[in-house]
Amino acid sequence: MGLTSSKVLALAVVLAVLLFAGTVWLWPRLAGRTWGSVAGRVGVLLATQLAVFLSVGLAVNQAFGFYATWNDLLGREQAQGVVSDLGSVGTRGPLQVVGTRYVNVPGGSRPELGGQIQKVDIVGQHSHIATSAYVYLPPEYFKGGDKTRTFPASVVLTGYPGTAEALIKGLRYPTTAHEQARAGAMRPMILVMMRPTVAPPRDTECVDVPDGPQTETFFAQDLPQVISAHYRVAKKPGGWGVVGDSTGGYCALKLAIHHPRVYGAGAGLSAYYKAPIDPTTGDLFHGDAALERRADLMRTLAHGTPPATSLLVTTSKHGESNYGNTMSFIRKVKPPTEISSIVLDSGGHNFNTWRREIPATLAWLSARITG
Template identity: 60%
Template sequence: MGLTSKKVLLLAVFVAVALFVLTIWLWPRLSKGNWRAVLGRIGLLLATQISLFATIGLVANNSFGFYASWADLFGQEQAPGVVTNYQTGPNGTKLQMLGTERISIPGGSRPTKAGRVEKVMVHGGQSNLTSPAYVYLPPQYFQAKYAKKKFPAAVVLTGYPGTAEALYKKLAFPQTQHKLLKQHKMKPTILVMMRPTVAPPRDTECVDVPGGPQAETFFTRDLRANISEHYRVGTDAKNWGVIGDSTGGYCALKMTMRHPDAFSTGVALSGAYKAPIDATTGDLFGGDPQLARENNLLWRQQHRPAPPVNLLVTTSKQGETNYQKTLRFIQQTKSPTRIASIILDSGGHNFNTWRREIPAALEWLGGHLQADNPSAPQKDHRPKADHRKGDDRKTDRPKPDHRKADRPMPDDRRTA
């Protein structure tokens, strides 16, 4: 039985309840002061506590999608097996079709009505990394009048450890886009849903690790080449965006800022602004302090030219630890980079908060990506100031009482 199986969860609940009842029933018999009774009480308490913690952990994992399997949980996830049915593109890219997934959209069995989620295995010719992805093709992709049309695409990333399935099962990215399409608030966009963990169990933070996994190259070069060659997707930066939560949000901002030739638009839901260094990451920068600074987004804003890209950041005044740094990131943004924000009054670092932000963020993202249509007049696809009112959402810069980006910052605010 798999880690996320309902049978496992029900079994854990049953064991926890049974041990609780057994403890109450046996406790009078174990009230004596001899060593056997004492050991019995200790054993029952430990077993009951462990079963309760295991049940709570399984509930949390099923709700938030931290780990996909037992091997993933214990850091024993193995590399994919030998591939025998690749389709090879002209640049040596490889994409293996693994099947399709059902999604909870009305008419889900008809691609022309609901679109389709395809599970693929992506192999990077430059990075030599292999990772699964779930590609959502909107209904228009299968409709006759769009048969010759190329679509924009957005890479959708989870946090760490995260599971890619959570992006359509828990965070409902395809379902949200489907609603926005019905409301004519978004252009049809292909969603490439993935974990940022392309070298599990290591958290690479989308970094090209010296002597290690080349995660940044995988996303900015290999993934885009694979998808563009096997689906009707444009190849220019204006056709591509990236959105992610938590670690995926940091990746979205960083890859857009560092590779404006790959992505024109990036959205960070509760994202950080530099990579952590801990037991899950190891030494990401090979002891090179300059490489660490280059991947620190607040440092980049002050020491590198601003790229011509569109960025959206989200945070909460209460419940998020990145609130002050998000304000600083907004204030330090310089032209030609364009910045927008969603700032909630309150909301923790969790799925519920991101579900509140995703509709507006996805609409904004889709509005700034372009389909590959050379005959159409080119429009300025940079984000415009959004002055919609709302109790807990803002999509513009902070109020004027904050310092502007082009003013010198005090020394104590230059540290990243």
């Protein structure tokens, strides 16, 4: 059973309850002052506390999507997700649908009413990166006989480490998009949901790492090309949007700033504005000062040519550490770049805060990308 399985969580909770009941039942028998009684009390207390911590940890991970598998948690996931020869995929092509699932809305079992979520495997022609994603197709994609209608599309990115599952279950992007479109707040939109960590376990910060994963190339060229070739996506310049939280928010803003001809709008929820260097990223720039400056979005806006794109940033006056930097970022934006913001009175760096921002963010994206 997987790390995010509900069965694993249920077993951990049952174990914690049984150990608690056993501790209450055994406590009178362990009340003596012998070494055996003392060791018994220590043992049952320790076992109960470990079971409670395990249950809480599993519940938090399931809600926030920090780790996808046991190997991911233990640091054993070492596959870099990079292929050396695109031709080796044979007849499968650069995109393969490997599964489908319902959207958690009324009538969700019928695609023409609830839309559909497809799990896909993607191989990038230019970056040679192989990874997976979830594609949300709105109900309108399946309605009627018009198979020529195209739809705007947006990439949705998690933070680091994050899991694409968290975008569906924790942040409820497909459900929210369905509700917003049904209420008339946004146009039906295709969502491509994935984590920015396309070369796990490394956090590449959407950088084209010298002699390493070409992550920015994957998101700027390969992903839009592959998705547009397989689905009915609008192919006009600026027809894509991108949104993400935390690390994904930094990536979203970077892609819109660096590639406005592809991404007509980028939204960073609780984003930061400069790629960090730490044990999870390794050496991203290999001494290339120009590449490092390019990854600093504040510097890019201050000294580069303003891109013709739309940006949205979110923060909170209380609870977010990026408030000051976000205000500085807003002040650096110059025409033709457009800037919008969501500033909450309070809200931490967490799913609850982002769920409050996502409905307005999707509506904002829908209004700014070409359909």
